[in-house]
Amino acid sequence: MRVNDDAALGLRLSVCLRRGKLDRLIADGRPCESRAALALRASQLVDPHTRRRVARSLRGIVEYADRAGYGWLITAVVIERAAVRSGREAILGLAERLEGPGPVSARGVARVQVLLTDGLESPLFNPHCGRTVVQAVWEAADLLGADAPTMGFDAVAL
Numbered sequence: 001m002r003v004n005d006d007a008a009l010g011l012r013l014s015v016c017l018r019r020g021k022l023d024r025l026i027a028d029g030r031p032c033e034s035r036a037a038l039a040l041r042a043s044q045l046v047d048p049h050t051r052r053r054v055a056r057s058l059r060g061i062v063e064y065a066d067r068a069g070y071g072w073l074i075t076a077v078v079i080e081r082a083a084v085r086s087g088r089e090a091i092l093g094l095a096e097r098l099e100g101p102g103p104v105s106a107r108g109v110a111r112v113q114v115l116l117t118d119g120l121e122s123p124l125f126n127p128h129c130g131r132t133v134v135q136a137v138w139e140a141a142d143l144l145g146a147d148a149p150t151m152g153f154d155a156v157a158l
Contacts, residue, residue: 087133
């Protein structure tokens, strides 16, 4: 391995280990100490593979909420089934948008990631977070279609 290969490997490892923090920074439009890490994570977020995976996660939450009333399900994750059911169409629409061929902003995909993973701030998991599922989904959808990149995260090329 050459020095550049080592640096690239180190950056990819760093991004992998800190992707949750980087997603929150990108979703909030805040800078972080490493522009290279943000640029790499932003490119990962808009990658079609990542978009499909995130869309599958959204569909999986809806399927879970639909299934949960039919027998026992054992899970470590506590999903607010009623909230998910009330936001079902919005969630599925967001999944379709992610799977579509059109461009999306890294900030929007990061916001969806935070929606899917933040147990305190996401109405998918916390009924007291202050937003409904539909509000959170619309916020993410608005960011997905943002025309102007925020803080350069969406315009950075590697």
